[in-house]
Amino acid sequence: MDLSAINPVLLIASLMVAATPLLLAGIGELVVEKSGVLNLGVEGMMIVGAICGFAISVESGSPFVGLIAAMVGGAVLSLLFAFLTQYALANQVASGLALTLFGLGLSALMGQSYVGIKPPAMAKLDIPVLSDIPVLGPILFSHDPVLYVGIAIVAATWAFLKFSRAGLILRAVGESHDAAHALGYNVILVRCLAIMFGGACAGLGGAYISLIRVPQWTEGMTAGIGWIALALVVFASWKPWRVLLGAYLFGGISVLQLNLQAAGVAIPVEYLAMSPYLITILVLVIMSADKSSAPASLGRSFHASQ
């Protein structure tokens, strides 16, 4: 075992990469839950985004087109969920599960001819002076652009929810859909838009895994990150900046366990690989004590006749 082989600067830099899919999916789900909808299909939307992004960037040769396609793919899949829960008034838990099961199958089907292919690489940011600063350079200034986009989305979501009128309406719909409806807001429309935003973010997060983090396509490659993103929203008490904090925490754990595996720690690989999931459970237990910050209408269906 040689722990000195773990370079803290590279660890932090790779932690940020590992955290980004989680961050993107988590912030999308946060907006969805703020509007009062519980979408358990994050995993399904992520994996569909992963394959859409992968396939389109291989076909078009451009990772950017791929990322756009991933967002579209995630959003289109989330429309299915929106239709089921908002128009057909189906149970949100069951519909979310259906979305995940369907998404996993669909992605495996779509990805058959893409196994073993390398996608076009995305250029990393390389600012002449800044990227060369010893410690800060690799941590802050030499990542791929999507990582910064992720942080920007968190900031934008925070500002949107806190300062904009539309954000206020979204929160009102999530807290009390009956009151929002009585005030004349279109509850269903607001929720559908939130669900689509969540789908697009999850799709982008999935494509980040298949195009940048890994980068290749394997069946079921999201490996529960979508579910961890759901836990992340609980961890964050539905606050955007805490999603960032939580994502980096989880990213740190998964990178650290990979580093420990590589360094040959005496703990078997399988037990290290369990750790992100076990820590998610632990975090859920700690954070479950306080449910007061959850949107009051979370998970309840709305129909104007009720």
Place this chain on the structure above:
Amino acid sequence: MIRLEKRPMPSRTLPMITPVIAVIITMIAGGALFAVLGKDPIEAIRTIFWDPVFGEFAFYYRPQLLVKAAPLILIAIGLSLGFRAGIWNIGAEGQYIMGAITGAAVGLAFYPTESIFIFPLMVVAAAIGGWAWGMIPAFLKVRFGTNEILVSLMLVYVAQNLLSSMALGLLKNPEGMGFPGSRNIATNASTSSWINEAAGLHWGIVFAFIAVIFAYILLYRHILGFNIQLSGEAPRAARFAGVNPTRLILFCLGVSGALAGMAGLFEVAGPAGQIKIGFNVGYGFTAIIVAFLGRLHPVGIVLAAMLMALTYIGGELAQGTLGLPSAAIQVFQGMLLFFLLALDLLTNYRIAILPRRAF
């Protein structure tokens, strides 16, 4: 103009009809999917749904139907209890793996002893293993209010890692020349779950039908079943009626864990044969679809499980004869759940076609 009107009473007949309609719509949509993949849709549907039961080689496929349906029935029966009460155990796959590990471990511990008492012990161990794995989310929910959906799901990934650790370490076959995986326990009469392998009969099938009968009695002839139903439909009323939600959570998650654990053992000591990485093929997740498709009703679950088993067998058949990708069946199963959920609307609402109003 079309709008939805709430029915004064939920329809009684529609819940029984909608699964059939959902299956038919899924067949049409699935046919379209197969056509997109460049396969003849009618031939694909016939290969999946007709040939395994009535085709030329049906004598080979028919016995497999129950072998594949049994774990689905066992798991779905357990899940249906919780789903009725609004307790969402979606980590049955993990409980299934844990049951298989503990049950097989007991069987392997006795190797090479031969006795008729070993198999019953294995079943008990598997039930305890699955039960214990199900009790983790249950305990965390009642003690800390933790969301059981996320915890039970996280535990699936933990169980999968534990499975690979067992297959590569503790339970590895010492005479396996270094290959991962345990000794084969299906070939040894004292640890095998087969009653008659050629006829496709193993103890899992027997237990599945016992579970169906018990679930039926519990749900429709026992106060506990009434309480489960009440908690799901009117949690407040249930609390006023003195239903203890804590005990209900522990009961539902415990029973579904134990049933999933036993299903895991019957699989590993029969069709799968040994503890190895990836022996679990997702029955724990498919059982969720089975539970919904069967309307959370024991008899419905049997029928739904048979249908799902048919899609598994037919899917394999279509893979061989038509080159249909295996993932197509997964998409097919997912679609089925979608259509079912969408059609459920009609149980509580009716579509009213109003004359267009003049504005």
